[in-house]
Amino acid sequence: MANKQTDNIVVEAVGLTKVFKDFWNRPKARAVNGIDFTIKQGQVFGLLGPNGSGKSTTVKMILGLLYPTRGVLKVFGEEPRNVDMKSRIGYLPEETYLYRYLTAMETLDFFGALFGLSEEMRRERGEQLLNMVGLAHAFNRPVGEFSKGMARRIGLAQALVNDPDLVILDEPTSGLDPIGCREVKDVIRLLASRGKTIILCSHLLADVQDVCDDVLVLYGGKVRASGPLKSILSEEDKTRMVCPSLSDNTVAELKQWLAAKGVKSDAELKIDHPIRNLEDFFLEVVRQAREQSVDTAGAQAGGEIPDYLADKGTAVLNALRRSEMAQKAMTDQEPVKPAEPAIDMSKLEKLGGSAPAPTAAETAADEARDAAAEKEAQAEKANEKLANLLGKK
Numbered sequence: 001m002a003n004k005q006t007d008n009i010v011v012e013a014v015g016l017t018k019v020f021k022d023f024w025n026r027p028k029a030r031a032v033n034g035i036d037f038t039i040k041q042g043q044v045f046g047l048l049g050p051n052g053s054g055k056s057t058t059v060k061m062i063l064g065l066l067y068p069t070r071g072v073l074k075v076f077g078e079e080p081r082n083v084d085m086k087s088r089i090g091y092l093p094e095e096t097y098l099y100r101y102l103t104a105m106e107t108l109d110f111f112g113a114l115f116g117l118s119e120e121m122r123r124e125r126g127e128q129l130l131n132m133v134g135l136a137h138a139f140n141r142p143v144g145e146f147s148k149g150m151a152r153r154i155g156l157a158q159a160l161v162n163d164p165d166l167v168i169l170d171e172p173t174s175g176l177d178p179i180g181c182r183e184v185k186d187v188i189r190l191l192a193s194r195g196k197t198i199i200l201c202s203h204l205l206a207d208v209q210d211v212c213d214d215v216l217v218l219y220g221g222k223v224r225a226s227g228p229l230k231s232i233l234s235e236e237d238k239t240r241m242v243c244p245s246l247s248d249n250t251v252a253e254l255k256q257w258l259a260a261k262g263v264k265s266d267a268e269l270k271i272d273h274p275i276r277n278l279e280d281f282f283l284e285v286v287r288q289a290r291e292q293s294v295d296t297a298g299a300q301a302g303g304e305i306p307d308y309l310a311d312k313g314t315a316v317l318n319a320l321r322r323s324e325m326a327q328k329a330m331t332d333q334e335p336v337k338p339a340e341p342a343i344d345m346s347k348l349e350k351l352g353g354s355a356p357a358p359t360a361a362e363t364a365a366d367e368a369r370d371a372a373a374e375k376e377a378q379a380e381k382a383n384e385k386l387a388n389l390l391g392k393k
């Protein structure tokens with residue numbers, strides 16, 4: 001989790017407060033109530049809290065979409081309303097707002113144009129990002145047809161099109177399958193390792209724990225807890241040791257030895273087998289399935305991370321991609337043709353060199369073959385329709 005963090009402060013809030021007023025200018029909701037926090041360059045910063053605790057309001061103030069009622073908020077040392085500074089921010093909102101009739105590629109082109117990218121750069125980044133988020137195959141499909149997970153992926157690509165220094169992601173993994181979640185988390189870590197700063201709002205605490213360096217927990221608009229995740233979660237009054245599996249005898253001896261040191265066997269000591277992380281287990285099952293079986297519709301495993309965002313992918317992702325590529329290579333191979341039956345030339349010559357007229361049995365066999373081929377083509381069409389329907393879910 002450690003990365004090169006400099007002392008460059010990207011976001012700084014002191015006494016930040018936002019009070020929503022009603023029509024008569026009377027305070028209606030104190031959404032954010034005098035909070036202080038600092039986010040440094042290269043950090044993955046988790047903004048946590050139950051519904052209505054003030055996370056979105058805080059993010060909107062960082063984006064300059066809402067003005068604080070009181071307090072100081074600086075982003076890259078500037079007021080958030082500074083327009084030039086916004087080109088350094090990428091934002092994935094909780095609900096992805098996309099123009100449903102634009103294709104995936106046109107969507108990225110549109111957002112790239114808003115940031116003033118050249119046509120060539122828009123095309124290059126669009127292709128790289130769609131590949132990275134596993135939507136290269138859907139580049140020409142209108143985004144209105146996308147499933148929730150696919151919409152999340154195109155939203156993430158859109159948030160990165162301007163190569164931002166600060167990336168704000170609101171529930172980036174919502175609606176994604178476990179592979180997509182892992183890919184997004186790997187992209188987040190990768191961006192941080194490249195010196196980008198990430199603010200992550202998520203209710204999925206396991207995801208937050210996987211990627212965040214620091215967290216801020218809000219409740220009722222106030223800070224309830226904050227600091228480096230490792231120190232917040234570390235239970236300093238306990239020691240855990242993991243070693244190769246021990247025999248029953250050794251465990252009994254160990255317990256005796258610890259009892260002699262004053263560790264109460266039942267109340268204070270827990271010896272068991274560690275449990276594997278469900279995500280790792282799931283990814284391993286999928287990797288094996290991919291090595292053995294056929295392709296799936298919808299979003300595919302993400303591709304290479306674009307050069308402008310990262311140097312290299314991560315081990316798990318690359319393993320998944322490699323198995324997918326190997327599978328694709330297998331399905332792309334020319335189907336093996338059955339060997340042609342050798343023609344018996346002497347028999348042909350005896351028949352006067354002319355091709356023999358088909359027998360009734362051969363004609364029937366030909367007709368059966370044609371019927372089977374037609375059936376197969378119909379089944380393929382039906383599968384294609386089904387895949388489209390699933391994509392429109």
Ligand SMILES: Nc1ncnc2c1ncn2[C@@H]1O[C@H](COP(=O)(O)OP(=O)(O)OP(=O)(O)O)[C@@H](O)[C@H]1O
Nearest residue numbers: 020028029031049050051052053054055056057058
């Ligand atoms: N435009 C608004 N007008 C009035 N009250 C608002 C407005 N926006 C937010 N609030 C109130 O401010 C409080 C904080 O809302 P906010 O959207 O920041 O919470 P949140 O932590 O992002 O919640 P969630 O997890 O549900 O997204 C809530 O009580 C909400 O009703």
